[in-house]
Amino acid sequence: MHPFSKGQGAFIKITSLTVGLTVGLVLLAKVQLERSYDRCIVDKEHVYELQETFQRAGEELQQHSATSGGIAPVLAQEIPEVVTATRYTAQFGDEKLTLEDGSRHYFEEAVFADSCFFNIFATRTLVGDAKQILSTAGQCMISRRLSEKMGGEVVGQTFCFASAPQKPMTICGVYEDYPENSTFARFDILMSMPSVGTYAWDGTENLIGNDRYHSYVRLRPDADMDKVRGEVKELLQRILPWEDLKQTGYTDAGIELVSVAGSRMKETTVRTTCIILAVVALVMLFTAVMNYILVVISSLVGRARQVAVRKVLGAHSREFYLGSIGDAALHLLTALALMALLLYAGQDLTRDLLGVSVTTLFSRQTFAVLLAVCLTVLLCCGILPGFIYSRIPLTYAYRLYSESKRVWKLSLLAFQFVLSTMLLCVLTTIYRQYNFMLHTDMGYQYDKVAYVNVSALHGDSIYSLAREIENLPCVERTAAAYSLFCNRQSGDNVLVPGHPQELFNCANMFFAESGLVETMGLQIVRGRDFERVNHQGWQPEMLVDEHFAQKMKEVAGIDDVVGRQFINSSLGNQYPLTVVGVVKNFTLGSLVSREERPIMVVNGNVFTHYVMMKLQRVTPDHLQAVQQLCDRLYPDAELNVKLYSNEMADQYQETQRTRDLVMIGCIASLLITLIGLIGYVRDEVQRRSRELAIRKVIGATMSEVQLLFARSIAVIALPSIAVGVALGWYLSTLLMQQFAYKVALPWTVFAIDALLIILIIAAVVFIQTRRVANDNPVEYLKKE
């Protein structure tokens, strides 16, 4: 019996295994990568992230995964259980740097890191003395990939960031890239901590405020955590300026030590996504294996006599087991080879979908899990058929084997129906959630908005560019702005002049021009819009949202904020800002990380990162017109015109990825199920051809013959689909837990999913049975 001989369903078996293994193994590998996230952290069990906590009077305790710059060094100095401590803070990202030879190179992220960075986040140092480099101002280390991109041999060269052109940094070392499944995968440049002051306000010694540092400590293995927490609390009691804190409205502040071991899987989004992906992966593998067994059972009609004859001639059961394992091994290897080809052809797609490369997916980290899965598949596909063959009675050597084994076949199909329906329900939920997030009213209109990142420009050139763009006939309005609405905003505390108490924290969008309201479609509900500043500069006036006005009424009893002055903790007492208008509430950030704080924005075009524009219509021609203008005015700045809606969609990339992965899983699962169903119906048609002919002779019409099959499938399909819907609903509710703003899950959607599956099954059955139902019954009876 050749494993690829006709009638053994080799094509169906291999196709099922290939699809199942490709999707299943890729997803399991992704889950395994998440489970082994941040393996580069040395002695992970004893490493803790420092997170600041604070509380205002009458408010809940808040916790942030960042601290002020001086916290980690103080803990290292004062707490005996702390073996080592480190901190880093991001500064530049997704821009270009210019080497001293004038060549420009894109990099992903540049952070300030202190000299102990590699003690906790280990990677090989390829060139240079890391401790010494990260302790010296003006020096940095770069990743191997950036070094290679620059042509290697870059140590000793200096470069400037596009957004800080006059401030050179020297490359003194190269380190091995961090793995893709780590927090530091995007880090291309590690700048020494003493360099902070060159590029930003130096808060490295701060114990309070400027809380932008990610701080970590490693404790002694025998450290008693309760004791350490007590010591930290006692230390903070000693070193924090409690009187100042109380005066500004804080009632408590502290540092929480959060274990990094397993912290990735504790994140709701990651955990839920992993559960969903693992379910999809197991569904795929399970479905593929079941399909394999289904085909084996179905092909028994044709194979039983051969097996029985071999038994009569003296074949032992063991030979059937070995034979079927051999067949399964050959099919599995073929499927794995096809999988490799598929992955090679779709490596870009895989990276887009999973955010990691194929080589990382199938690396040492995941090898053991994937090998175990393949062996399990081999055993299931080999041993079960062997068992079935070994039980075929010898008497079948002399008569036709027509045992239907329908219970087996239908049970396997039932599982496949359950799983496919379940995945379709989950897919529908994710799809609807993604669309919900993408199209939810954020309180502003961005469908015609485009923007240019102008970090590479300086001074009046930004203002000039904004005006030139505004003069284009395809552009309605422009505004220079510090940040995009969908970005995470800095926070500042608000005070009333003459009162030391900080009233509340608000999201500070810093500076934006008067065109912002029109460009983004904001609505002024009280007061007026900004007046345009006709040069590079700013005015001490601000727009606030209704939330700000309401909060001010609650905490300071101010009924109308328009015309009132307030202090913002960033600009300080010397620059009181007058509220000129209140805009209708709008949402900053995204629905994943939605900004809940009141909002303020100051009139001006300084510290501008973006020029935003409202186009008359979003067409390739209009975008090209703006792009051409930018290229003509500032050819060296490499300005890129982008659609704001794309930026918004990027905020939901994780959801989109999950949606796409489940969609692939769902399509693949449906495909395997349909292959199984086609195989089942085909074999049933073959097995029952005589019966069908008889039925036709005694008066059954084509549709009655088809209904006969449809009914036999419906008996198993309908309950299976009901179970699949229930499971799908459960998984959907689980999935929804990760979203703060979620789409409703009405029963009608699940009913439509069920109906869709029913229609697909019905279509397959009717198409498959059409031929036999149409054929002349005499032909079948003749064969008898």
Add this chain to the structure above:
Amino acid sequence: MIKLENIKKVFRTDVVETTALGGITLEVKDGEFVAIMGPSGCGKSTLLNILGLLDNPTEGSYWLDGKEVGHLKERQRTFTRRGQIGFVFQSFNLIDELTVEANIELPLKYLGVPAAERKQRVLEIMQRMAISHRANHYPQQLSGGQQQRVAIARAVVVKPKLVLADEPTGNLDSKNGKEVMDLLTQLNAEGTTVVMVTHSQHDASFATRTINLLDGMVVEKTLL
């Protein structure tokens, strides 16, 4: 009841063309019992298939009860066949997955007879064929003779005007064969037209007329 005029049946493949019936003209009147005889490959079964509307002739006309049915489409053939023609095969052609009772009931279902009436008619025919005690048995649990009685019961339960039998005793011993022939004779005596293909001179002797075929042509018609 049946009138055939110059019926031809040609089977074509890519390379071969075989004439199974070369121009048959014959008539079968209501209430006749006709035996069709001839050597293997002479076209007996092909003729029976055309008479039973299981197959269409390549040429010629076929009138059944005065209606031209020789070139109907599959669906029309099915509807014409229902309730008018009963079939009895040499190999019984019962459905193994159905009980005796369900096998007999099947044509009534396709005819749309209500359940209560179906039950009544099935009981009657089983009693008549002396197989009531086997109602819940499956075909493979029955002897050949019993299976053929079930097949006859299924053929006549719809009270067809015409019963077509293709070597109905071919798989039976002489005792069971005789019982089957007695049943067919009895049906014929009650007014059912019977057309039977057979090799057996003995079986043909039960018929009122014999038609002999050779190489797809009628060579002799004998009135008994």
